[in-house]
Amino acid sequence: MMFGDEYEVRTTTKLAEARRMLAECAADIIISNQSMPEISGSAFLHEVVKTCPRSLRIMSTGYVGAGDMFTDVVAGLIDIFIPKPWDEKQMRQVLERASTVFESRRDASSDNF
Numbered sequence: 001m002m003f004g005d006e007y008e009v010r011t012t013t014k015l016a017e018a019r020r021m022l023a024e025c026a027a028d029i030i031i032s033n034q035s036m037p038e039i040s041g042s043a044f045l046h047e048v049v050k051t052c053p054r055s056l057r058i059m060s061t062g063y064v065g066a067g068d069m070f071t072d073v074v075a076g077l078i079d080i081f082i083p084k085p086w087d088e089k090q091m092r093q094v095l096e097r098a099s100t101v102f103e104s105r106r107d108a109s110s111d112n113f
Contacts (some may be wrong), residue, residue, distance in 0.1 A: 027055055045077045
C-alpha cells in the first residue's frame, strides 16, 4: 500500500498465487519474508532464481542468524537483505537502490548482445 503509486506492486500470502504471478510476468524486484506459511523465503527465492533469473531479490525478516543469510547472499539468491522492523524511509531507500541495481544489470546484459 505504501508504494502502489510509485511502483507496480503485487502481493500475496499464498505460495500457489506467488508462483502463478511469477509465471505470468517476470518481476523486476521480488521481496520475500523468510517466515512464510507454506515455504521458507530462502526456498522460495531458490525457485525465483529459476523462474525469474534476472530479478533482483530482497529478503526481509525479523530474526535470522547471520550465517543463515550469508550462504544465500554468497550464492546470489539474495541481492539485498533488510531486517525487520523496517520503516517506510528504509524500504524506500532499499527500493531505490534495488531499482538502480536492476537497471544497471539490464543495461549491462543488453550491452552483451
